[in-house]
Structures are given as C-alpha cells and as structure tokens.
Amino acid sequence: MTHEKILDLIHQAQAQLAFSYAPYSGFLVGAALLTKDGKVFTGCNIENAAFTPGNCAERTAFFKAISEGVHDFQAICIVGGTGGKLSSYTPPCGVCRQVMMEFCSPDTFEIILAVSPEDYKVYLLKDLLPFGFGPGSLKDG
Helix, strand or coil: CCHHHHHHHHHHHHHHHHHCECCCCCEEEEEEEEECCCCEEEEECECCCCCCCCECHHHHHHHHHHHCCCCCEEEEEEEEEECCCCCCCCCCCHHHHHHHHHHCCCCCCEEEEEEECCEEEEEEHHHHCCCCCCHHHHCCC
16 A cells, blocks of 8 residues: 555544544544545544443444445554544554454455554554454354
C-alpha cells in the first residue's frame, strides 16, 4: 500500500473521533476500513451504560461494509486516545481481531495503528492474531 493511501486512511480514521460516543471511558476511537476495490468505510466507538451493548470503531466499520454487501478488505487504520488526544497506538481488541479473521486473509490484511500521519505502524492480521480461528478452521482436511 502506498504511503499516500496510508495517510488518507489515517486522516479518515482521525475524522471519526468527532463522532465517537464515549461518555463513560472518555476514550475515543476512529477507524477507516479499506476495501480491495478502494472504497473506505469508517467507524467510531459507541459506548452504552450497560457496557456490553457497546461497539468498537473497527466493528462499526466492518458491519457498515458488510451490511452493504462488501466482503473483500485490504486494510484498516485505527486511532484512539483519551478525549480524542492520540498519544499511543490503539490496537484492536480480541473481539475485533476475531471479526477481522472472519472476513480477511491473515496473510495479507493490513492493520495500521497510528498516532499521527508521521507516527504509524503496519501489521498483518496474522501478526496480531497468531493461530486465529477462522472459516477455514471449520473445513475438513
């Protein structure tokens, strides 16, 4: 992926911080999910007083894409921080990694963790979820 595309995803993920609903933790998260055909689906975290019904930014982006019939993904950029101030990398939680495993190739799907356009790291899904359980795990042989 080009540096310019990574910067675009970082900016789109950062823009999602404005829509985060995090009155309990104050930790805002934004995500920008890139499809293989170049479309971007964005998401923010959405908390709930009961906690369990909340949703992460990454899953929000995935569910938006999947609900529109898109299932081919190339990369996701994730940013986050208390009060929207980005001070460290925000890796996806285990549930989000499992959703990624359902819809993405662990060998090619890229996860971009960014603090700023100048400070980011790129990982493959297999690096963040070694021995992941996915659709292929349910097939014989």
